[in-house]
């Protein structure tokens with residue numbers, strides 16, 4: 001039997017309706033949630049994400065601002081732009097699009113964002129909240145992926161979860177969220193030996209590798225929940241990290257690319273922004 005498809009598009013539609021009504025409620029109290037995105041340089045892929053974010057804001061009635069800075073921007077100029085947004089009462093969420101040009105220090109820049117405006121959840125304060133399981137801003141991609149996993153209705157407690165990829169923005173926070181759901185979590189990466197032996201045990205398999213079609217059908221446990229975080233451009237098309245057509249015949253649930261986790265990432269960015277605005281009224 002073929003896997004059930006977990007549609008980020010369908011899930012986003014209902015979540016965005018909820019976000020839009022929370023935006024309306026805030027506007028009635030005189031506050032319009034605002035998201036600012038800083039884009040340094042002009043990487044064409046980044047421009048697409050930034051455009052999707054802007055469209056998402058419009059869709060739910062939020063204010064959005066994009067700050068385009070040239071590729072030669074200095075660290076001081078970047079940090080000054082962040083400080084300005086920190087002090088701007090029309091802005092509740094700040095996102096500095098990564099990766100930054102090589103001459104810029106990402107960690108130093110992220111550290112300048114006010115943690116309560118850090119809607120990416122990348123500030124060390126929010127990373128620390130993630131590690132300790134305390135209340136903070138949860139990174140958008142792992143938050144969206146967890147929402148999709150929970151939508152299956154499967155009881156996660158005690159289940160085997162395998163995350164492939166150990167980045168600070170996806171793999172590590174994803175593993176922490178699954179641990180909080182009482183999964184037994186393994187983090188696999190490029191140096192992992194016998195990768196398929198790990199992945200074949202997984203009731204929940206999250207692929208965040210950055211290689212098109214990396215997860216093949218023989219690596220997947222029958223009936224597993226397979227979450228594809230990959231966004232790879234192959235011959236002008238967007239492909240995930242999972243060999244979708246083959247894995248679909250083995251898995252119990254699977255996320256498509258596009259229309260899966262990427263869509264949910266934007267939705268959770270909107271959710272984090274409306275929540276940041278709500279906190280300001282409390």
Ligand SMILES: Nc1nc(=O)c2c([nH]1)NC[C@@H]1CN(c3ccc(C(=O)N[C@@H](CCC(=O)O)C(=O)O)cc3)C=[N+]21
Nearest residue numbers: 049052096097098099120231238258259260262263265
């Ligand atoms: N500070 C920061 N925060 C991020 O969240 C961040 C970032 N930097 N740098 C780049 C990555 C990548 N990312 C995506 C967001 C949405 C889609 C998305 O909307 N994907 C759609 C469309 C795909 C397409 O056609 O391009 C989909 O999968 O259906 C993809 C990728 C956010 N990132």
